[in-house]
Amino acid sequence: MQAISNQNVVVLKEEGVTLPKGFKAGGMHCGIKKENLDLGYIISETPATAAGVYTTNVFQAAPLVVTQESIAKEYKIQAVLVNSGNANSCTGEQGIKDATAMQKAFASQLGISEHLVAVTSTGVIGELLPMKKIHSGIKQILNKENAAEENFMQAILTTDTSVKQIAVQIQIDGKTVSIGGAAKGSGMIHPNMATMLGFITTDANIAYEDLHFALKDVTNQSFNMITVDGDTSTNDMVLVLANGLAENNQLTKNHPDWDLFVKGLKMVSEELAKKIARDGEGATKxxxxxxxxxxxxxxxxxxxxxxxxxxxxxxxxxxxxxxxxxxxxxxxxxxxxxxxxxxxxxxxxxxxxxxxxxxxxxxxxxxxxxxxxxxxxxxxxxxxxxxxxxxxxxxxxxxxxxxxxxxx
Incomplete structure (x- = not known):
């Protein structure tokens, strides 16, 4: 574990979304791609406060529509299911049905309410999801051999040449609060969200309104300040989950450590954004x-x-x-x-x-x-x-x- 102290923030370059308490991740190959892993998950022990920012492209993919509707119900998400190799975008009513079916199937596996599952997809636009393969994968994905953060990071990649992860730890109210992140993105990258997916987890105790405010502010200084080729995709999303297991006093803008939390969130977001920009398709610099x-x-x-x-x-x-x-x-x-x-x-x-x-x-x-x-x-x-x-x-x-x- 490589740790670097940065003015009250400890940076852990080899850690990611499973560093915060109560989070686990994994992934597997279900057959969407020929060989590489293509189905991944993040799960929190308890429902987590959830906030997201989404692509500005008017052709929003079906999973984004389903996930936004789910978050709006009570601003809580407990699990995320991601597939790569197929974007489930420009797929009409069937695309919505398929995204909803993914959500329902994974919720059933976990024994939780459907709206507590976020779904997202990345890959080729305009093709229907191979739902038989995905359903088969969902039935196996929680098997022990699939439970590894590295598997999750591999499962979300498309043309990326490397995984992208980072985590930080800060002290709030005498409690260690962790913020971890993973992302994918290599092409169709442009400010105002691009063909990128960002997943950030934290065990901080924070209300939705303040989490959403912090995410939007930080995104404008990080993910919205990168470009590879000027194209903005249909599937892009950054999602942050905060399950509160660090047991700090609830963070608000008036909390004495608010700026420290935002700094940690910004450091994770900025590092992921830079990794995406550096990994632009064919890039050398x-x-x-x-x-x-x-x-x-x-x-x-x-x-x-x-x-x-x-x-x-x-x-x-x-x-x-x-x-x-x-x-x-x-x-x-x-x-x-x-x-x-x-x-x-x-x-x-x-x-x-x-x-x-x-x-x-x-x-x-x-x-x-x-x-x-x-x-x-x-x-x-x-x-x-x-x-x-x-x-x-x-x-x-x-x-x-x-x-x-x-x-x-």
Missing amino acids: LIEVVVDGAKTQEEASIVAKSIISSSLVKTAIFGTDANWGRIVTAIGYSGVPVQPNAVKVAIGPYQVFENGLPCPFDEAEVKYYLEQETIQIYVELNQGNQSVTAWGCDLTYDYVKINGSYRT
Whole structure:
């Protein structure tokens, strides 16, 4: 277990959704995919307060509709069932029936009410779920051999090249509170939710309204600040479950440790978001864009997203080309009114643009910097004191190969 202390937050990079008290996870291969695991679960010992954020795509997949309706009944979820390989999206009335059938079958296995089960799917759009395989899988999924957090993380992947997990621990009211997370996402990633699933568990005692507020706030600073290719999917969701087993005094915005809880939640969300961006389909680099000196957070976000979403910026980074003109161009067409002569741009430690003019720099040195795995672009607008950070990846030949044959 690798533990790193970060100002009252202990970061556990090798832990995830089962670190908080009362949570377990697992997964198996039920036959949706040819070989890899494709059906996973998270279960809490007791019903947990649940909050979610969902894709902005108007074509919301059937599982998202069913899960949102379930959470709305009493803001409680006790189990999550996830399948990969098939999105159950654009499947009409039958898709809703199938998502509901998954929910009902897993609830029956657990002996709990149907609305306490969240369901979600990820994979190919427009194909009906192979329900015989899924029903068969649900009957076996609680078998001992399937009970492993690693199985769950593998079961939710599609084109991802690696699992994504992180956990933190904080002290609240003298109690150790854990927050763990797992996610999948590699392509169709763009701000305002993308083809990604995020699952966060915590044993904190917190009411729905405050949990939902914290999740939305943190999501806007993490999952909504990443992009791979500019596409927003139909199935995306981040779900947080809080079962209260840490037995702290109930967290509210007025609790003295509220900011510490939000910090922990943000650290988990941000780390998962960065892992998704770094694992973009075909990607070789993580790109971090910092925009400082904006009038408002919104304007800073718009500029940052414009840069990180630019195909020309992304391909220049892949090619280790210090083409600062593409960065400046992305700032200029972002729609935010900036003063060109006040803007500064740096690639890593190298200033490349200032006062409306290029700065002299050593091409070889910057090229060497661009060969690293993590690249930072820093923009100073000099118009205010607001700052944001966005994350993305380079755009490579392999991205085209992967998506050119995604269904076949």
